[in-house]
Structure formats: structure tokens, C-alpha cells
Amino acid sequence: MINTMLGALSLIDSTGLAILATTVTTLVLAIVANLWLRARYASLEKDLRRAGDPEATFSHPVLSHIVSDAGEAAQRPRELNTQALIEERFQSDLRPMLFAERFVRAATGLVIILGLLGTFYGLTLSIGRIVNLVSAETGVGTDAALGVSQGLTRALSGMAVAFSNSLVGILSAVILTVLGVLSNVSDRRTAVMIQIETYLDRVLSSAASGAPKPALAGFGDSVVRLDGAVARFESALQAFATTTRDFHEFNVHLKDNVQRLSLTFADLSDSLKAQFGATIPGRKL
Numbered sequence: 059m060i061n062t063m064l065g066a067l068s069l070i071d072s073t074g075l076a077i078l079a080t081t082v083t084t085l086v087l088a089i090v091a092n093l094w095l096r097a098r099y100a101s102l103e104k105d106l107r108r109a110g111d112p113e114a115t116f117s118h119p120v121l122s123h124i125v126s127d128a129g130e131a132a133q134r135p136r137e138l139n140t141q142a143l144i145e146e147r148f149q150s151d152l153r154p155m156l157f158a159e160r161f162v163r164a165a166t167g168l169v170i171i172l173g174l175l176g177t178f179y180g181l182t183l184s185i186g187r188i189v190n191l192v193s194a195e196t197g198v199g200t201d202a203a204l205g206v207s208q209g210l211t212r213a214l215s216g217m218a219v220a221f222s223n224s225l226v227g228i229l230s231a232v233i234l235t236v237l238g239v240l241s242n243v244s245d246r247r248t249a250v251m252i253q254i255e256t257y258l259d260r261v262l263s264s265a266a267s268g269a270p271k272p273a274l275a276g277f278g279d280s281v282v283r284l285d286g287a288v289a290r291f292e293s294a295l296q297a298f299a300t301t302t303r304d305f306h307e308f309n310v311h312l313k314d315n316v317q318r319l320s321l322t323f324a325d326l327s328d329s330l331k332a333q334f335g336a337t338i339p340g341r342k343l
Contacts, residue, residue: 173227
């Protein structure tokens, strides 16, 4: 079988060999990138497990940056979104790893496309040579048989290009699919991000239990001041109610006094009328 494959490869031209080499190179790069990414994510997990306190030092700068950013964000009054913080730091600090991850995901489709490209190239080449063979003018006898034989050989070399590229492309796609099932780098990255998020929640919660946040302390002071203002307002309301009650009593007493004055003036008027009537006889008042 190996000799047959080697014999078929000997019939492939330089363009077909270039397509085959590109397919094999893509397969090898995808496998190497997959293993490299798994090793990097495993190193991140190991470095994360070694740390146990907020002041821990990490060998990977991305972990130090994430912890630093989370500490700064925790001091702000708004709610902390650790997942968005981790994703943003991964996008900025781990661009080569994310690019390699995208390449691994796209490698399966890429080798299939390369295989199809080699297939169509080989078929086109073979059909063109067959057409040239049929349309060519050949002599008789031995020269005709030799020309047909050489033409068929060249035509079959195109078929060798087509089927060799198809075989290599499909085989590479199968290998990469099985590798993706056994070693999915996207799932590995997601697991690392979840572990980092859990670590941040644990560290930030322990830091928050050790010392109150300035925002909470300021909120407590505001509540105390509000209680004092409410107490003063209640005192003012009570004083106003007392003043109003006293003013009502004053109005009642004033009304009584006015009525007494009215009666006094009436009595005085009657007395004056009686006195003037007695003083001037015959005058009727």
C-alpha cells in the first residue's frame, strides 16, 4: 500500500505537491497549537492554585493584572463584573493564544477546503490532458501507441493529484475532529476563566469581611445625619403644634374680652342716656 501511494505521489506535479504540503502543514500546526494551548492553560491553573491570598505573586502577568484590576474595581461604588473584567484582560494580554485557538477551530474546515482545491485542480488537469490527447493528431503504428500511452499517463497524473489531495484532506479532518473531541481548547479556556472568577470572588469577599468599604462607611454616616435631621424636624413640628394651640387659646380669650367690652360699652351708653334724660327735662332721648 505504501509503495502504491509513493507511486501515485510520483505522478503528482509541483502544484499538486504544494497543495498536499500545505494540507499536511496545516494539520501539524493545528496539532502543535492544540498541545501548546493545553500546556499554557494548565500552567495558568497551576499558578492559580498556588496563590491563596490577595497579595500573592503570580508567574503569569495576566493573573496579576486581573487581580489588580479587580481590586481597583472593588473600590468603586458600582457593582463589580468579574466575568467581563477577565474576558477583557484575556483579550488584551493573551492575543497570541486566542489567535492560536481560532486557528485550531478553523483548521478542520481549512484542510477539507485544501483537499477539495487539490481535487478540483487534479480533475481539471486530467480532463484538459485527455482533451488534448483526443484532439491531437498522431501517426500510425508504434508512434501512435506511444503517444496514446504517454497522453494517458499524463492524464492519470491529474487523477492522482485529485484523489491524493482528497485522501489527505479527509484524513486530516478526521484527525483534527478526534483531537477536538479529546482536547477542546475552548472548553479548557472556559474552565480556566471560571476558576479565576471563583478565586476573585473568594479573595474579594475575604478582603471585604476584614475591613468595611469606604462607600459603606459613608452610607452609615449619611444615615446617622438623616436620623438627626428627622429628629430635629419632629421637634420643630411639636413646637409648632404647641404654638398653634397657644394661639388658639389667645383667640378664645380675645373673643371673650371683646364681648365683655361690647357689653360694657352698651351699659355705659344706657347710663349716659339715662343721665342726660334726667338732666334735661322734657327732652326725650
